[in-house]
Amino acid sequence: MIKEYFAIAFRSVLAHKIRALLTTLGVIIGVASVILLMSLGNSAREEAANQIRGIGSNLIFVNITDRQGNLPNDWLDNIQEAALIKDYSQLISSSAVYVVEGQDVNVSISGVNDKYASINSLDMSLGRFLSEYDLEYDTPVVVVGSKIPSLLFPNQEIIGNTMIIKGMPFTVVGVAEERGTNFSGDNDMMVYIPIRYAARMSGFSSINKTFYIEANSEDNVDFTLNRVLTYLESIMPSTSSYRAFSQTQILGVLDTLMSLLTTLLSGIASISLIVGGIGIMNIMLVTVRERTKEIGIRKALGARQSQILAQFLIEAIIITTLGGGLGLLVSYLGTLLITFLTDFNVLLGLDAVMLSLVFSLTIGVIFGIYPAYTASKLEPVEALRFE
């Protein structure tokens, strides 16, 4: 019997192809946007997590927000062993503007020590990072971000070349690998010079403000962070004058934020699914009215109420499931398009696919039941009289 209902329902959907397609449009758009947003959100989370993990999950970041309460210059040396700190680097920063072919190019300048690269998992594509020797003897050398060579030294040998920073000549000894943009700005437009050298130059942020600390293992990150916090608490006037957090914490916050955003956007998108469902209910009501005579004939010839109900309910479900399927196809094409147009790799999540199919099925049942019920309750005599 179910097979017959499907056959009958398919026949009436096919009899009104354009109408069925227009009716499903709401569901197509709804399903496609829900899937697309969910997939985008999940991919963005994945991407962000990867990027942060790439920087190093042992990393702890300390920032002193006011100068009251002096940090001893060697405070990290003093707690290094007890806090299970592997390495650390201070960072002071400045920026410079270079004019290339009439265009301003902003370059961030970071004064760091030789440990900075390993702490931040910064790899070199050419040459080397700052060395212990460079730090010890304050050699005027510079390591540049991946975009610098082509911007400031087009068609030139980069290693061994001289870069003028704030009027001082520096010898380029290395080029960092491409890193992209993260919360500390565009890493590829950054240059690194020895910190003590930087501290003597004008225009840099003051020392003892920003620190990068690497715990000796991933398991000890929380321990190290606690020790650092305890120390800062003991020496700083208030907890509001410093910030210290681990990469893992940032990852957690970011993840929470992203999933919140994804849920929110998917929620908004699912409103369009409901609107689509209402469209289906509307058309089904029109269909029932149009086919009153047919319903009358079927009832006169022995169709029970439940059989008429099933026929029209299945028709609504076919329409919405069709919409769900097409929506899935549209969102798949959407992910291909996004992946093609950007370097952002979007994957259609299985959960999104399942959810959309369940959604469209549910919408079909919810919004199909009322019209189908209306049809099933028609009196045969009245329905037969309808022209």
Place this chain on the structure above:
Amino acid sequence: MIKLENVTKKYVMGDNIVMALNGIDIHINEGEFVAIVGPSGSGKSTLMNIIGCLDVVTGGYYELNQIPIQDYDKDELADIRNQQIGFVFQQFNLLNNFSALENVMMPMTYAKVSKKEREERAHTLLSLVGLSDRTEHKPTELSGGQQQRVSIARALANNPAIILADEPTGALDSTTGIEVLNQLKKLNQDGKTVIIITHDPDVAQTTNRVITLKDGCVVSDERRQDYD
């Protein structure tokens, strides 16, 4: 087989109460060939709806096959229409999106007959009414007479004991009308109880019993002795 006793049917239209049927007493036995005649507004369509279990009485008693109809709920009435009554309508009432064959199969679908059996039986019935070469045609591709023959085949789908025909020749020219009447007569000769509702005295003359209605009452009930 059909027993109506003091049957009334009342419609409320605004402030007016219309007595469509006003105390009808009719007994029809198995195998009879009956015409119910009367001018329009006499209540004959209402009577047909009640006999066909499409509508229910306001008052009185209606018994079909020894069972009082008021004991049935809507689904059981649907089953009775499906199993025991074959309808032939003036406007044929075929489903235009479906072929002649599918139209004949439809009542069997609701009777949960298997697909194979449905098809076989529908083919047999269509050849019985002389349409074996038109099984795949849609109603709109058939003439009026052919459509009415499809609906006769459909009426026979579940082999009901009663054929209820409402103005079966009303939409046909006189030649095809006679063909359809002959078909109904033949069904009666094969043992079916055939009831024709008509306003046409000529149609009524083909039957062996004529019940005349006027203003919701039976005014005459004549059996023809010379009926062959």
